[in-house]
Amino acid sequence: MLITDHLKDHPAHDPDRPRPRTADPRVLTADDQSDVLEALRLLLKGEGFQLETASSPAGVLAAVEAREFDLALIDLNYTRDTTSGEEGLNLLSRIQAIDPTLPVVVMTAWGSVEVAVEAMRRGARDFIQKPWDNARLLAIVRTQIELSQALRKGQRLEAENSILRGEGMPNIVAESPAMQSVLQVVSRVGPSDANVLVLGENGTGKGVIARALHAVSSRASRPMVIVNSGGVSEGVFESELFGHVRGAFTDAKADRVGRFELADQATLFLDEIANVPMSQQAKLLRVIETGEFERLGSSRTRRVNVRIISATNADLNDEVAAGRFRQDL
Secondary structure, three states, X not given: OEEXXXXXXOOOOOOOOOOOOOOOOEEEEEOOOHHHHHHHHHHHXXXXXXXXXXXXXXXXXXXXXHOOOOEEEEEOOOOOOOOOOHHHHHHHHHHHHHOOOOOEEEEEOOOOHXXXXXXXXXXXXXXXXXXXXXXXXXXXXXXXXXXXXXXXHHHHHHHHOOOOOOOOOOOOOOOOHHHHHHHHHHHHHOOXXXXXXXXXXXXXXXXXXXXXXXXXXXXXOOOOEEEEHHXXXXXXXXXXXXXXXXXOOOOOOOOEOOHHHHOOOOEEEEEOHHHOOHHHHHHHHHHHHHOEEEOEOOOOEEEOOOEEEEEEOOOHHHHHHOOOOXXXX
């Protein structure tokens, strides 16, 4: 059995090496006044947040449709001389329709308790009065992001529990020089974040080697998510890997988390990768290269940090020559 990877040199395993770190929280801020947006940008970026701005409700909705945020901080009024807060309240409802888990904090320059209470009644997590106190604003932002991340983590764990995955370091006994050489490669490559391709005939233990690679990696505290590419029909392959939103197809009665999201910050094992439908290989290549994808039925781009271990008993060069497998993949 052969193991190939895309790195020439791999660092030795370091027990103190940090585990994969989630990207800095992404905050969407919205206000019709550029000086307010600039003040928020300076404050939040200085505290380590990724920031995106919008100056209108349409801009907010476009951003939420396109990307995932950890918090939205929105003004309640966008039209000049308007003080009712209705624009912001309507925007709040539309944001929640797109992403019910996104915490929204509203801002008002008028100190209207009635509007703030109404916003929270409709689902806003908190409110900020302008001009704001920096310490209070940062405290609210951090608290709501922590709550949001905990909620999303809980939803993902619930989905993970419905999928059977093998865990733990397999007990491998290797007597032959060939297998001892393989285990040496595992110990060298495993601790890296290199994507790995395991080649071998049926019954040679490709899955065992994949588990060993994951077990000695910095991602071992999370389960390895397994996809048997040969056992997933082409009709449901995209939903299986990338998930879907409610209404994406006839039987899609609820949102579904795909395998890539389940494997975020962990390892995804694509067994029998040569069987991935040609129609899905471009999407697979994109998420491997960029970490970005969309759920079936959604235009909203999601981001993951996933290590890919794949395996096959096929000769991929022959598959490429036959037009069944992308050369760049």
